[in-house]
Amino acid sequence: MKKLIIQGGNRIAGEVTIGGAKNSTVALIPAAILADTPVQFDTVPDILDVHNLMIILESMNVKSNFTHGVLDIDPTQIVEAELPSKAIKSLRASYYFMGALLGRFHRATLTFPGGDNIGPRPIDQHLKAFKALGANVSEHAGTVYLDAHNGLHGTRIFMDMVSVGATINAILAAVRAEGTTIIENAAREPEIIDLATFLNNMGAKIRGVGTDVVRITGVDTLQSMNTHTIIADRIETGTYLSLAAALGDGVMLKNVIPEHLEAYTSKLMEIGVDLQIDSDKIYVPATDHLNPVHVKTMPYPGFATDLQQPLTPLMSLANGESTVVDTIYPKRVKHIPELQKMGMKISAGDGQITIDHTEELHGADVEAGEIRAGAALVIAGLMAKGTTVIHKADNILRGYDRIVWKLNRLNGDVTIEDDD
Incomplete structure (x- = not known):
């Protein structure tokens, strides 16, 4: 300390x-593992959360390099692996790997995330979204197990409460799902628009971000062509x-x-x-x-x-x-x-x-x-x-x-x- x-x-x-926005960055880095090509981010803040997320990437054989505000991530050799619990518990936004891994591999195992202790911040809305998309969800001894062995399928998701994290996780899982997903009562934060801009520039089909209804039509591949500058x-x-x-x-x-x-x-x-x-x-x-x-x-x-x-x-x-x-x-x-x-x-x-x-x-x-x-x-x-x-x-x-x-x-x- x-x-x-x-x-x-x-x-x-x-x-x-x-x-660059911390709350964009901590969602964009997990989103990068959905890509089938290397990706690059510009105006990345030099904060501890970025370095902890890079440790998590390394555990999955995802190479990353951070120099002078530019972060390069290469997920092309990604492998499924147990994620380091210390890094996961150091920041709450590590839970975005749930949606990203579910979208990439149709399964994920994560310990409960850490981060700031500012009162109750349950992840029930996240898990509700994953279940709606077709994932089986189980919890045991502080670990969440997600499994969508039959694939993810577009659906209608209504958020019981406005949640930035759950909206982002639902987008990450749905972007490569089969069919169309509609998220109702979605959060409207600029950081969600930033994430959707990054994904759409790689070929995703996300509409309605910035409103309370977001529509995602799943795609088979995501390919980065340009550097994404973080808001x-x-x-x-x-x-x-x-x-x-x-x-x-x-x-x-x-x-x-x-x-x-x-x-x-x-x-x-x-x-x-x-x-x-x-x-x-x-x-x-x-x-x-x-x-x-x-x-x-x-x-x-x-x-x-x-x-x-x-x-x-x-x-x-x-x-x-x-x-x-x-x-x-x-x-x-x-x-x-x-x-x-x-x-x-x-x-x-x-x-x-x-x-x-x-x-x-x-x-x-x-x-x-x-x-x-x-x-x-x-x-x-x-x-x-x-x-x-x-x-x-x-x-x-x-x-x-x-x-x-x-x-x-x-x-x-x-x-x-x-x-x-």
């Missing part, structure tokens, strides 16, 4: 270029927007897709941040007066659950009481006791998080319980007086591209060390 050491109090300024990470963008508004003397964010952040940027404007939004960049001027706001997370295109925590430090600067209601993960509160150690007036109760105006934060020893809680602590540490040490920083490195380098280029004072 690593730890981040932050010397707080510096104002930040300059430019930061947003990396910009809207969660990383939102995190740096919050930091820039809280502590910036003028920060320019490049490689952004403003349309993916409209619910978030409208809330920042409501807070009092005078964002200057262009087609692919956002400038955040210095902000000195902030209003309290009320946030309610919702499925896309609503306010993203992954952005409620990074917004929290900024909300503490507002002149009044702000609240957050997370309808996606109500138990996503790991950041609260850690921020309290730093002096923030924040609490949870009655189904909501309450943030009061906090005059000053001070450095403390804290722990990143998950990716976005860690992002909130990074912003708070940069705002605080004194030294903040964030333990379990691997959770942050799982999701934020070259975060130490980027923060220091903005005049932050951040170092990373092994944690005893």
Whole structure:
């Protein structure tokens, strides 16, 4: 495990270029094993999740090489193999290998995935989709066994709840199934559109992504002809927007897709941040007066659950009481006791998080319980007086591209060390 050491109090300024979307990347890498040719991804974020997914690929004799944001994957010599449980348990998105392996081999065996502990996130909708497509599903001692020895067949799948993961897994399994699959009540996130774009460019027939009804007509082969450039990470963008508004003397964010952040940027404007939004960049001027706001997370295109925590430090600067209601993960509160150690007036109760105006934060020893809680602590540490040490920083490195380098280029004072 690593730890981040932050010397707080510096104002930040300059430019930061947003990396490729983590939540696209962790689906695209498993999707690559569906291809009958080598594939290449560009603008790949340098995060721990990518390196862990490469370990899983290696276990199946899938060669990969990651250099300067370009990831090459060659699945042409893929073999069925037991996947490394340590890598599987390090990130929840490893469950996308279920759909990809089912599509490729008509069977899969995976231990239950790990990742962030932010409350119940069952995979029942994933398994329901696999069963509908013709797979037998069994579970034993923390392992899921999928077997479609008679092949996968197109069907109608209704998601009982909107689920990004289940929508992606259903697409991965259905893309090489026989016939047409219709997914109803599908998630609409941009990362799903990114995945479908990659698959369609290889010959898949996927329509309706971005709406709540997705239609997939199965194909026999998928062949990559071009490099796929991953979309910009809207969660990383939102995190740096919050930091820039809280502590910036003028920060320019490049490689952004403003349309993916409209619910978030409208809330920042409501807070009092005078964002200057262009087609692919956002400038955040210095902000000195902030209003309290009320946030309610919702499925896309609503306010993203992954952005409620990074917004929290900024909300503490507002002149009044702000609240957050997370309808996606109500138990996503790991950041609260850690921020309290730093002096923030924040609490949870009655189904909501309450943030009061906090005059000053001070450095403390804290722990990143998950990716976005860690992002909130990074912003708070940069705002605080004194030294903040964030333990379990691997959770942050799982999701934020070259975060130490980027923060220091903005005049932050951040170092990373092994944690005893």
